[in-house]
Amino acid sequence: MTDSTKRYERLLERYRNGDVDRRTFLKLMGIAGITAGVTGGPMGWLAREAVAGSPDQLRFDGWGGVVSEAFREYAFRPYTEATGIDVVDGTFGGADEYLARVRSGRPGEFNIAHLSGVFDYARYHSLDLTTTINEDNVPNLQYVIPRLQDPLRAITNGTLSGIPYNYGTTGIAYNRKHISDDEAREKGAQLMIDPAFENRIGGWEEWKTRIWYGALQTGQDPNDIRDMEAVWDAVREHRDLALKYWSSGAELMSLLAEEEIYVTEAWSGRVYALQEQGHDIGYIDPPGGLGWQETLFVIAGSPMEECEELLNFMLEPETAIAVAEGQNYPPALDPQKVDLGDKVPNLPAFDPGGTLEALNFFDPEYWNGHEQEWSAQFSRVQRGY
Amino acid sequence: MSATADRLFDRRPWILLGPALSAVTFLLVIPVCFIVVYSFWLRTAIGTEEVGFHLDNWQLVLTDPFYRDILVQTIRIAVVSTLLCIALGYVPAYFIAYAGARHKLLLILLLMLPFWISYIIRTMSWINILGVSGAVNSALMAVGVIDEPMRMLYNEATVVAGLVHFLLPFMVLNIYVSLDGIDRNLTAAAQSLGCNGWQAFREVTLPLSLPGLAAGSLLCFVLAAGTYITPMILGGPQNAMFANLVFETIITQLNWPLGSALSLVLLVLLGAVVMAYTHFLGLDQIAKSFR
Known part of the structure; x- marks a missing residue:
């Protein structure tokens, strides 16, 4: 009723x-x-959004496409059959846009989201949007790589508000017709500011990635930058040589596939998809290259037990592997504990040991501490300042 | 007529305007008031807002040359796009207005056809036209005019092209409506008094079509100055417009107070343009009908 x-x-x-x-x-x-006339008419969609947070329904938001299809097939449908709780399946275009929606929504309106990285986890925590998952209710958590859980636990005092789900890298993709594997390996991050490729260079329109690569190009530790002016100069140098900053995976793939650009940093899974389509695109993780993880994050105000049960369904190896194969990113499941099938071990960034020792991640405390200053400054640098 | 009847008569416009005024109040005026209030708040280091009356955002927006330069760039792109729409839109509008009744409907339908396709899709279509492996490069290479594909995308010119593509139908429709309302006998009278065809157009048709031209220009300028999709898709790293800054400040930086101040600057600019139009070109004729 x-x-x-x-x-x-x-x-x-x-x-x-x-x-x-x-x-x-x-x-x-x-x-x-x-009142009913107002809210049931043109404003009716608002009412539907609100209903999604009620205990007989959960709202999940993700990246859409094959990932959502896999979730629907392997997790949501069996979850609904087992519990009678419907999962309202939404999508978002970017983590920033989604956070804006969550902040302008009401507590409980959004429940679980497939969010990027440790950085967003820390941002949600600073905005009091985290929860505490009862890990006893998520037995499949035992299969998740500890290295991916640790940075999350460090933020939320040893507890989890989200569960690592998959990981990947932001390395350098290059067109093998114009750049050899040897040249890419030799130049590493410097390839992105090589004047020989002026107007053939791309880059992700995201301040963190631009600064990370700026740090690598100036020989600094991205998690402990000492000379920020040098980094901004490297970002400017890249900007002046770049044809286009891309803002989505689809745009990245289009720019590489159409040969508008020859080199850019890129997401490992997207490059794998291009390679599967037959494009001669190489991919390297340069020394100090950037790793990241995605989490299934439970947002404050959500019905916890129902969310924990859904998380457990989503962590079932069958579901996690299907999602991984759909989006070309390795699952967060420990390959030492779970058989990940045939395709996953061939995905870029996959670590058969499950330790992820070779990957570098954003230090959330360091990067969150500079977010306000650096994101605003990047906006200026991007526009010619 | 009694005083009571007079009062009833006076209320009628307000009763008729009631739904529209309510919609404007609830969907525009009140949200703008919220934005005004927000613009005086501050974003804290952890991403939350500090409620209060702070002038910091306004001081930054009004004194920082970065925002001024992007605003000037926005106005420049919007003006160039509008002028191109005028240049490219008048002749088709004239042609439609003077076409036979049977063809006119078909031509107007063709003019409306692009609206059936998403604005984003239409904008992205330029990538397939001007891209390295797009239609233009493929055609030029096929006929041997060029050996290497030309780089035409991701600069200010493609942003303007995308805007003109989007805005042209608005301009043509406005000019067409104006031209269609001109009494054909006036042109005939001018010619009977010794004007040739060009003189009749210059002395009669063009001046009488100026209100439509002005209305179309206003619409094109306002839409162009407020866009952010086109530079995002077709622009290079440095081809942002002011609305891109608003989007980025609110969505990426999560700085809603500063984003509110920026959006109000754009609102005031576009409002000033509309006010100037009203003052000089007579949008107030609509209001006069109630006096």
Whole structure:
């Protein structure tokens, strides 16, 4: 029974008991009718969003496409059959846009999201949007690589508000017709600021990645930058040589496939997809290259037990492997504990040992501490300043 | 007529305008008030807002040359796009207005056809036209005009091309409506008084079509100055417009207070253009009808 129906029945009962007179009853019904008219008409979509957070429904937001299809097939449908709880499946175009939606929403309106990296986990924590998962309710958590859990636990005092789900790298992709594997390996991050490729260079329009690679290009540790001016100069140098900053995986693939650009940093899974399509694109993780992980994050205000049960369904190896194969990123499952099939071990960035020792990750405390200053400054540098 | 009847008569426009005024109040005025309030808040280091009355955002927006330069760039791109729309839109509008009744409907339908396709898809189509392996390069290479593909995408010119592509139908429709309303006898009268065809157009048709031209220009300028999709898809790293800054400040930097101040600057600029139009070219004629 909905809240509106309950309110109506209570009002009717009070009228029948003589607690309210006929005029007041009709007035209240009229007001309710107007309200329903407003919210049920052009504003009806708002009401549907709100319903998604109720205990008989959970809202999941992800990247859409094959990933969502895999979730629907392997996790949501069996979860609904087992529990009777529907999963409302939404999508977003980017983590920043999604956070803006969560912040402008109401507690409980958004429940679980497939978010990027440790950085976003820390951002949500700083905005009081984290929860505490009861790990006893998620037995499949035992299969998740500890190295991926540790940075999350460090942020939320040893507990988890989200579960690592997959990982990948942001390395350098290059067109083998114009750049050999040897040249790419030799130049590493410097390839992105090589004047020989002026107007053939691309780059992700994201301040963190631009600064990370700027640090590598100036020989600095991206998690402990000492000379920021040198990094900004490297970012400017890259900007002046670049044809285009891309803002989505689809745009990245189009620029490489159409040969508008010959070299760019790129997401490992997207490059694998291009290689599968037959494009002669090489990919390296340069020394100090950037690793990242994605989490299934439970947002504050969500019904925890229902969310934990859904997380457990999503961590089932069958589901995690299907999603991994769909999006070409290795799952966060430990290959020493779970048989990951035939395709996953061939994906870029896959670590058969499950230790991920070779990957570098954003230090969330360091990067969050500079977010406000650096993101604003990148906006200026990007535009010619 | 009694005083009571007079009062009833006076209320009628307001009753009729009620739904529209309510919509404008709830969907525009109140949200803008929220944005005004937001613009005086501050974003803290951890990403939350500090409520209060702070002038920091306004001081930054109004004194920092970065914002001024992007605003000037935005106005320049919007003006160039509008002028190109005028240059490219007048002749088709004239042609449609003076076409036979049977062809006119078909031509207007063709003009409306692009609106059936998403603006984003239409914008992205330029990548397939001007790209390295796009239609233009492929054609030129096929006929031997060039050996290597030309690089035509991701610069200010492609941003303007994308905007003109998007805005041209608005300009043509406005000019067409204006031209269609001109009494054909006036042109004939001018010619009977000794004007040749060009003189009749210059002295009669063109001046009478100026209101449509001005309305189309206003619409094109406002839409162009407020866009962010086109430079995002077709621009290079440095071809951003002011709306891109608003988007980036609010969505990427999560600095809603500063983003609010930036959006209000754009709102005031575009509002000033509309006010100037109203003052000089007579949008207030609509209001006069109620006096």
